[in-house]
Amino acid sequence: MGSIMPYIGSFFSEFNLQETASSFIIMFMVIDMVGLTPMIIDMRSKGNVIKPLKATIWALALFLVFLFLGTSILALFNVDVSSFAIAGSIVLFLMAVEMVLDVEIFRNNGPSGSSTMIPLVFPLIAGAGSFTTLLSLQSMYGLVNILIGLLLNIIVIYVVLSNMYLLERILGKGGVYVSRKFFGVMLLAVSIKMFLDNLVYFISTVQ
16 A cells, blocks of 8 residues: 555655646537537437446446556557647537537547447547547646546536436537537637647657
8 A cells, every 4th residue: 555655645746736727728628518519419319328337337448448548549550649639629629610610520420329438428528529639638737637627527528428418408509509609719718829839849759
């Protein structure tokens, strides 16, 4: 037990409130549970059964697998995190364009089956954009801050899924629409910053 404590202390020594808040906000914007509200309500209106706890657990499992194994997967293809982050920032940029301009760039054509897993968990909640964001954040923030930000988002996912109709009544159609636009603009700014930061780092490493 005593030999484990130094590792735990070292892990949490990287805790930074600002980085944790930034990780949470970036993931919150990318997952966009507020923006997904109309889609989820539409799924329920068509008779699809959504299980909040099951969806939350599956989403957390997918996020953690990609967070801890994503870099190893990249190594198989000889791709570094910085290069992947540049590619990821482009994906985030396109997602932001979708949110701001109301255009469809990414199409979710998953096979029929359990609506809790497909398409709700994957690819709506845990999809290409959120996976890319998790790896991209590793080039910017400490792991403990990313993990805490992710866990906070998992709580948000469960709360939103469990109170879907209540959220719709509170926000209204207009509130959901305005929120989607606001987070779209913020995500646009984040994607540009992520692109520039990692591009500068990539150029400095090849010189």
